[in-house]
Amino acid sequence: MENLKISGDIIIRGEKGFDELVMGTLFNKIDPKQRPSMVVIPNDIHDIINIVRYAKSVGKRITISSGGHSFSANFIREGAVLILMKNFNQYSVNKDAMTAEAGPGVGGSVLMKALYKENLFFPAGHCKGVCIGGYLLQGGYGWNGRKLGIACQSVLAMDIITANGELVHASPTQNADLFWAARGSGPGFFGIVVKFYLKIYPLPKYRAIMAHDFSIKHLDDVYRWAYEAGSSIPKAIEFQMIMIQKMLNILGPGIEAFAPIFADTEDEFEEAKTFMHNSPIKKKAIIATPAFNPGIELLYKGTMSHYPEDHHWGVDNMWTHASIDDLLPHIKQIAETLPPAPSHFLWLNWHPGNLKTDMAYSKEDNIYMALYSCWKDAKDTEKYNNWAFDTMRKMEHLAVGIQLADEGLHRRIAAFMSDENLQKVQEIRAKRDPDGLFYEWHSKPIFNERMKELVND
Numbered sequence: 018m019e020n021l022k023i024s025g026d027i028i029i030r031g032e033k034g035f036d037e038l039v040m041g042t043l044f045n046k047i048d049p050k051q052r053p054s055m056v057v058i059p060n061d062i063h064d065i066i067n068i069v070r071y072a073k074s075v076g077k078r079i080t081i082s083s084g085g086h087s088f089s090a091n092f093i094r095e096g097a098v099l100i101l102m103k104n105f106n107q108y109s110v111n112k113d114a115m116t117a118e119a120g121p122g123v124g125g126s127v128l129m130k131a132l133y134k135e136n137l138f139f140p141a142g143h144c145k146g147v148c149i150g151g152y153l154l155q156g157g158y159g160w161n162g163r164k165l166g167i168a169c170q171s172v173l174a175m176d177i178i179t180a181n182g183e184l185v186h187a188s189p190t191q192n193a194d195l196f197w198a199a200r201g202s203g204p205g206f207f208g209i210v211v212k213f214y215l216k217i218y219p220l221p222k223y224r225a226i227m228a229h230d231f232s233i234k235h236l237d238d239v240y241r242w243a244y245e246a247g248s249s250i251p252k253a254i255e256f257q258m259i260m261i262q263k264m265l266n267i268l269g270p271g272i273e274a275f276a277p278i279f280a281d282t283e284d285e286f287e288e289a290k291t292f293m294h295n296s297p298i299k300k301k302a303i304i305a306t307p308a309f310n311p312g313i314e315l316l317y318k319g320t321m322s323h324y325p326e327d328h329h330w331g332v333d334n335m336w337t338h339a340s341i342d343d344l345l346p347h348i349k350q351i352a353e354t355l356p357p358a359p360s361h362f363l364w365l366n367w368h369p370g371n372l373k374t375d376m377a378y379s380k381e382d383n384i385y386m387a388l389y390s391c392w393k394d395a396k397d398t399e400k401y402n403n404w405a406f407d408t409m410r411k412m413e414h415l416a417v418g419i420q421l422a423d424e425g426l427h428r429r430i431a432a433f434m435s436d437e438n439l440q441k442v443q444e445i446r447a448k449r450d451p452d453g454l455f456y457e458w459h460s461k462p463i464f465n466e467r468m469k470e471l472v473n474d
């Protein structure tokens with residue numbers, strides 16, 4: 018057995034401050050009742066290679082966290098070596114090449130703010146604190162995502178430390194199997210990403226947000242409007258609605274319809290604004306804001322008000338193209354049972370085009386529905402923790418699968434990629450990580466006919 022020697026920090030289970038450190042890594046404050054055997058905070062690639070060698074020599078498995086913002090915290094496993102990637106937080110931008118290089122510990126909002134200053138853009142996530150490590154591995158639903166597509170489509174290459182303890186470059190032409198699997202396998206990926214090479218975009222010239230706030234009594238009209246608008250909603254709008262018990266923190270229960278607009282041309286901008294202006298139910302709104310540009314700070318502040326820190330979270334989701342008549346009874350039930358704000362129900366009109374990129378990521382659909390239950394006091398965990406999972410279970414016959422972004426696979430099994438892709442990921446895993454140094458997802462669906470038969474036997 019080797020001793021672990023790295024230039025970064027090593028904190029062993031049982032040492033003073035260990036528990037606070039582990040719980041401090043979690044955005045979701047629910048105690049997973051498991052603890053790693055040690056937490057390591059590497060400073061560089063050599064440290065990580067030494068950690069991999071050490072873990073193998075002592076027969077321990079490895080987990081990785083970049084920003085700690087996954088709701089299910091797959092990186093907390095009993096007895097594992099937990100690698101915190103917070104020191105991999107450097108980035109650089111090459112404006113001529115329209116590319117950027119960034120470590121997994123870079124916050125999406127940090128990258129976005131740096132790019133804005135240079136009139137550049139990347140479809141980073143909607144909240145502060147989410148790091149690009151976990152975000153890009155699972156897919157990445159970011160700002161302007163309906164136009165730019167899922168964010169991992171803008172990853173050009175990655176540097177990865179494999180289960181062999183080798184640093185490799187993964188791209189469409191080098192280690193293409195790893196590159197394919199890394200874009201979409203999220204918390205089930207079997208390698209340590211130490212750098213992303215990203216494609217970046219010009220900052221859309223016309224940026225604004227419009228919002229219509231409706232009382233809950235208009236639930237039927239609001240969801241029918243959103244559903245029927247469907248794919249006709251201009252792509253420059255990332256249309257979404259939030260049902261919440263306390264709209265804008267002052268009003269009562271209702272639905273906030275948001276239209277963040279990222280338009281490249283004046284025509285595109287006008288088209289986007291017209292969609293909201295001409296809404297047939299606009300007159301029913303308590304508040305209908307004109308288009309205004311909130312700037313990057315306020316944009317993040319607005320979304321963060323729905324995702325406060327220091328809370329416990331029970332989160333689950335589904336993709337669907339079910340009919341609105343099938344969905345509405347469930348939406349009404351959500352309204353009747355929704356826990357107190359800031360808990361909420363998110364509806365997103367995604368309506369993707371065909372996914373042209375060949376990668377592990379492979380599940381999306383017209384409508385995204387996610388339930389976020391959150392509560393401050395640990396004593397309320399029993400009261401609110403099951404709501405999202407139980408409610409999703411009642412609707413799962415209408416779903417085609419889930420996003421890994423808001424996965425709750427520790428509580429409910431669901432399909433997060435196509436059967437074919439899941440099988441391929443597992444084949445690559447068997448080759449790249451034959452001894453299972455890295456963990457899989459908390460759960461996964463039965464993905465092929467033979468396995469289904471075995472279960473039925």
Ligand SMILES: Cc1cc2nc3c(=O)[nH]c(=O)nc-3n(C[C@H](O)[C@H](O)[C@H](O)COP(=O)(O)OP(=O)(O)OC[C@H]3O[C@@H](n4cnc5c(N)ncnc54)[C@H](O)[C@@H]3O)c2cc1C
Binds near residue numbers: 150154158203422
């Ligand atoms: C407030 C909030 C807002 C969010 N908003 C969005 C959003 O707008 N769009 C969206 O798509 N998602 C969003 N998410 C979900 C989020 O993108 C995912 O949970 C993502 O995994 C978080 O990345 P992280 O690095 O912060 O998380 P972590 O919890 O640290 O990582 C999640 C998992 O990814 C793997 N991982 C992380 N880093 C590495 C690495 N370097 N190498 C290998 N594996 C690694 C590990 O298996 C880990 O368990 C949000 C989550 C929260 C809490």
